[in-house]
Amino acid sequence: MKKIEIKGPIIDDMNGEFMSFLGDSSYSYPAKIKKELADVSDNLVVEINSPGGYTAPAAEIYTALKAYKGNIEVHIVGEADSAASIIAMAGDNVLMSPMAMMMIHRAMISADGNADDLASGKQALDELDQNIVNAYAVKTGKDERDIFNLMARTTWMNAKTAVREGFADGIMEFDNAQQNQIAEPMLNATAMMPHFKAEKIMEIEKLIGENQKQKNQKPKTEEIKKEDKTKLVNHKLGLLFGGK
Structure with a gap:
């Protein structure tokens, strides 16, 4: 079966693509997951180890997984906290x-x-809470008020709980070789989205376009020299942190 990973904080597409361009692949975001889903036509394993993040991107990932035609088995190998627990509910x-x-x-x-x-912010939160309750209720079959009370207390659950x-259907079993590969939970209840000024993101996007254009003009077998890579990284960091 094909495996898709939900690892690290869950952020939106703009910041996700930006961080990916900078070489940081430790975030999960909808466009990344949808691209991987497009290459799958069989049953699927979704492996999760995430402290959560932003609800709207998590909802988009949850919706994409629910719309997937094949069977989805979710493996929570470390943690599925906050928004990541919503994504986990998409598993069959x-x-x-x-x-x-x-x-x-x-x-x-x-x-x-x-x-x-x-x-208005309170009213929005109340509506969002109800959306989250709905996702949990569909999976668990529990009474909505009981689910809301668990959310209100900020409830932590180990596998048995x-x-x-x-919220889960079973506990993974391993042979001795697999036991050594279990990811340890990070036990981090919060996830921070990187924040960058809009003009810096626009400059980076322009650089992405120029870089892609140069790639298309060069033979695929041509390797970028080490000093050229260093210059490119320094240029990216300069744009990001206000240098030249």
Whole structure:
């Protein structure tokens, strides 16, 4: 079976593609997952080890997985916390490593503004909480009020607890060789999205286009010299941090 990995913080496409261009592949984002799904036509394993992240990208990944025609087996090998637990609910069968953890909680935002703005933010959070409850209810069959109470308490679940509560279907079993490959949970309840100024992202996007154009003009067998790679990396970092 084909395997897709949901590893690291879950962020949006713009920041995900930006970080990927800089050589950092430790994030998960919808465009990346959809591209991998497009290459799959058989049953699928989705391996998760993520502290969570942003709800909208997680919802997009969840929706893409639910729309997939084949069978999806989710393997939680480290942690599936916060938004990552929502993605896990897309599995037809959810298995957890005996060392894995899952965490669920109410939605959170950072808000400022006047009283009307804050009231609107609360209303948005209430609606988002209900969306999350719905995703958990579909998988677990639990009463929505019971799920909401678990979220309100910020509930951590090991593999046995998650199976008992219906968030997982079983615990992964291993032979001695596989035992050494189990990923340890990071036990990190938060995930931070990288923040960059819009003009810096635009400059990097321009650089991406120029770099791709140069690649298309060169023979595929031509290798970039080591000093050229160093210059390119330094140029990227200069754009990012305000240098030249």
